[in-house]
Amino acid sequence: MPPHAAKPHIGQRITQQYADLSAQEQRVASFILDHFDDLATFSAADLARLTGVSKSTVSRLFKRLGFESFASVKTHARSLRALGVPLVTEGAGGGEERFKRHVARETDNLSRLYAGLSSADFEAVVTALDGARRVTLIGFRNSYPLAMHFRQQLVQVRDDVTLAPQPNQTLAEELVSLQAQDLVVVFGFRRRPQVFERLMALLAQRESRVLLIGDATAGDQARWASWWIECPLDSVSAFDSYASAMSLVCLLTNALLQRRLAQGRARIDAISTLFDALDELALPLP
Structure with a gap:
């Protein structure tokens, strides 16, 4: 990688590795992308509970994606959003919920x-x-x-x-x-x-x-x-x-x-x- 090239962001890392992830890791990875804008409100335990996997699966996924912990994932996500990097998410929900969240924001x-x-x-x-x-x-x-x-x-x-x-x-x-x-x-x-x-x-x-x-x-x-x-x-x-x-x-x-x-x-x-x-x-x- 050239010295000034940016490291792949989390969305790119998930896309690049998605096929090689286990079914449980894929479930967590998809949840992260679908709720990217709300990521700061979750803990690693929340991710495990909401996706029906173990905390060790969540930790293993972070390691595979190049992050030391969920805290580093959240820091990474905040920095991307501050820079305006558009990550494809489904965070707005669907139907009337999409409209309500959009209007509120x-x-x-x-x-x-x-x-x-x-x-x-x-x-x-x-x-x-x-x-x-x-x-x-x-x-x-x-x-x-x-x-x-x-x-x-x-x-x-x-x-x-x-x-x-x-x-x-x-x-x-x-x-x-x-x-x-x-x-x-x-x-x-x-x-x-x-x-x-x-x-x-x-x-x-x-x-x-x-x-x-x-x-x-x-x-x-x-x-x-x-x-x-x-x-x-x-x-x-x-x-x-x-x-x-x-x-x-x-x-x-x-x-x-x-x-x-x-x-x-x-x-x-x-x-x-x-x-x-x-x-x-x-x-x-x-």
Whole structure:
């Protein structure tokens, strides 16, 4: 294995060895994958009881997968989830139970977002969105659609809103003309590219204000930002949920529209007039 290659995660290890496991070990391995998000709530004894095997079978499985104990399995699982590694699970259950667990997790994410966001910081961000000469939105990988959606909302309300990096283009060309009157909004959700930290440090060296929006793993980059808003991504299954980030984008844009209502209404009307002139949208008949 190359020196910097990551070791296989537990899902990969189970897949690679599943055929060679005993029937009882397979039962435990399947249970681990099916309840991955709840793994921290179980003990080794719980696993043995819930799968109908002996504790020695559970311990033997951990050894075969390369773990010293169940505690190391849970530590491994927490680190994977924090990094955003999607593991296929059935943890959400089925039928109405799936919906209930999903709604509960989404509600918890939203509650944590707004509990951690002070009204003073929120108003300061809206003021910056209103007064900036230009707003530049930056997002990589899963953060890119969020940045793109925020731009689509902001251009309804104000002008000079840009998105970076453009497809197959460089950041340098987008950032070279930043000025003190500008606002840069950086979406920094987990599994960020290596350039991210260098980008944040570079932005801090310039005079523009910076709003960082991301999950908890971006918290160590908050030292470079003027404002930092944490959006939880927790979900009941393999993939992260960005509902809290989309909710924040909606709230910020609506607050900005209320801040500049006359200009916003005029711009929305002008956009609608151009829609009609260009016949771009298939609008429903009244």
